[in-house]
Amino acid sequence: MKITVNGEAVTLEAGVSVAALLALRQVKMPEMVSVELNGTILDRGAFPGTVLKENDAVEFLYFMGGGAR
Amino acid sequence: MTSDNLHLETRLIHGGYAPDPGTGATTVPIFQTAAFAYESAEAIEAVFAGREAGYVYTRIGNPTLDRFERRLAILEGGLAAVACASGMAAISATVLALAGQGDEIISGNSIFGGTYSLFHRTLRRGGIETRFVETTDLDAYRRAITDRTRLIFIETIGNPKLDVPDVAALGALAREHGIVLVVDNTVTTPVLFQPKLRGADLIIHSTSKYLNGHGNAIGGIIVDCGTADWSHPRYPLLKPYYDRARQFAFLAALRSQIHRDLGGCLSPFNAFLTLIGVESLAVRMERQCDNARFVAEALAKDPRVEQVRYPGLADHPDHAVARAQFGERCGALLTLRLGTKARCFHFINGLQRAQNLANLGDTKTLVIHPASTICRESSAEERRAMGVTDDLVRLSIGLEHRDDILEDFTTALQRLEERTARQ
Numbered sequence: 001m002k003i004t005v006n007g008e009a010v011t012l013e014a015g016v017s018v019a020a021l022l023a024l025r026q027v028k029m030p031e032m033v034s035v036e037l038n039g040t041i042l043d044r045g046a047f048p049g050t051v052l053k054e055n056d057a058v059e060f061l062y063f064m065g066g067g068a069r
Numbered sequence: 070m071t072s073d074n075l076h077l078e079t080r081l082i083h084g085g086y087a088p089d090p091g092t093g094a095t096t097v098p099i100f101q102t103a104a105f106a107y108e109s110a111e112a113i114e115a116v117f118a119g120r121e122a123g124y125v126y127t128r129i130g131n132p133t134l135d136r137f138e139r140r141l142a143i144l145e146g147g148l149a150a151v152a153c154a155s156g157m158a159a160i161s162a163t164v165l166a167l168a169g170q171g172d173e174i175i176s177g178n179s180i181f182g183g184t185y186s187l188f189h190r191t192l193r194r195g196g197i198e199t200r201f202v203e204t205t206d207l208d209a210y211r212r213a214i215t216d217r218t219r220l221i222f223i224e225t226i227g228n229p230k231l232d233v234p235d236v237a238a239l240g241a242l243a244r245e246h247g248i249v250l251v252v253d254n255t256v257t258t259p260v261l262f263q264p265k266l267r268g269a270d271l272i273i274h275s276t277s278k279y280l281n282g283h284g285n286a287i288g289g290i291i292v293d294c295g296t297a298d299w300s301h302p303r304y305p306l307l308k309p310y311y312d313r314a315r316q317f318a319f320l321a322a323l324r325s326q327i328h329r330d331l332g333g334c335l336s337p338f339n340a341f342l343t344l345i346g347v348e349s350l351a352v353r354m355e356r357q358c359d360n361a362r363f364v365a366e367a368l369a370k371d372p373r374v375e376q377v378r379y380p381g382l383a384d385h386p387d388h389a390v391a392r393a394q395f396g397e398r399c400g401a402l403l404t405l406r407l408g409t410k411a412r413c414f415h416f417i418n419g420l421q422r423a424q425n426l427a428n429l430g431d432t433k434t435l436v437i438h439p440a441s442t443i444c445r446e447s448s449a450e451e452r453r454a455m456g457v458t459d460d461l462v463r464l465s466i467g468l469e470h471r472d473d474i475l476e477d478f479t480t481a482l483q484r485l486e487e488r489t490a491r492q
Binding site for chain 2: 006028029031032041043044060061062063
């Protein structure tokens with residue numbers, strides 16, 4: 001299935017959760033990342049349980065600012 | 070075994086530890102650099118945009134500081150930590166992240182003079198009002214709470230009053246009102262006391278003291294225990310951060326705004342020195358506390374000393390609370406009253422090994438006369454609240470052999486008596 005991650009088109013298997021996506025993308029320090037799914041900020045407790053669907057738009061951001069950590 | 074299961078003595082050395090990936094070096098590399106270069110404009114843009122993790126400028130973040138922060142967060146059982154230039158920088162950043170003009174904080178009235186000055190003079194000028202209350206009077210804290218209260222601040226053992234507040238009781242009070250409890254754990258350290266277990270939300274240290282342990286580097290740390298509810302209406306300043314970072318709201322506010330803008334960053338070299346010191350924290354604290362108790366008990370029986378104050382002595386008003394919170398080891402600070410300022414000066418001048426200086430928590434035994442030095446800016450009223458009299462001497466007991474520490478004091482006391490007899 002096709003989704004976008006930070007504006008980029010990405011092809012994924014079905015059934016991938018947000019948490020799994022962060023791991024797949026080798027996002028360093030996932031605990032320091034905030035995730036927006038289709039324009040809404042996702043509660044971090046929901047990362048493992050939220051399964052991505054076709055055409056979902058995921059934006060993730062290191063929220064510590066200035067790029068540090 | 071995960072880090073969580075290991076004893077403190079092990080976490081002091083192994084918490085967040087790994088040999089350097091590039092070289093296998095066993096001590097943390099000192100990244101003594103101001104900034105970090107990127108291969109392309111796109112790469113550095115991605116880091117500033119928050120799309121990629123990376124270091125850009127040591128004031129904001131640095132790999133050596135990371136290790137230091139991780140170690141301290143693990144030691145205090147916290148979510149994460151922010152390294153600061155000094156304990157005062159840590160306290161300043163904490164208050165300014167939570168409070169703005171028109172807001173209030175509640176603080177014990179026997180806190181360290183430097184913190185008192187920050188609260189009563191500097192922050193007040195910026196419109197943040199501090200309500201000082203009797204440190205060990207729980208009801209006084211309760212009466213001081215208003216809608217504008219943003220935090221309650223206490224030290225585990227007052228400096229130099231050596232009073233001991235009941236942290237768990239204050240934690241419960243703070244939680245009842247949705248207020249954050251900030252605990253300065255400098256003079257006890259995680260070896261003697263884990264504030265998070267007693268309801269602290271934020272823990273601060275002047276790492277210059279026992280953590281560094283060797284009097285060679287000024288530093289500070291803020292540890293977020295991960296227990297505060299940053300969405301509470303008391304924290305409107307954190308709202309924008311809460312939306313994105315939830316539990317990390319306070320840390321995010323520090324990193325991306327307050328700590329970054331104030332610029333009270335720790336030197337990587339100071340972080341290195343303090344990490345080395347931290348490894349031996351348990352054995353140092355244990356020995357220094359044992360030495361302090363030995364000296365306190367001996368001097369308490371000495372007719373040449375008017376009064377000895379040490380939380381570990383049975384006659385200390387907060388002895389029961391101290392024992393309940395800290396166990397057998399009630400810190401390595403004690404105070405003596407010698408009758409007059411002149412006698413204090415002669416005593417200090419008669420010491421051979423104890424160093425007369427403004428610090429505590431060194432391997433060397435230290436002494437200072439607070440009224441004429443660290444508390445001299447305070448009014449008579451303020452000094453009374455801090456338990457500072459003109460005849461008070463503060464001792465920070467070191468790692469020397471306890472007999473030699475005591476002998477230094479008793480010899481000086483003997484010289485003092487002979488001098489008095491001659492007059």
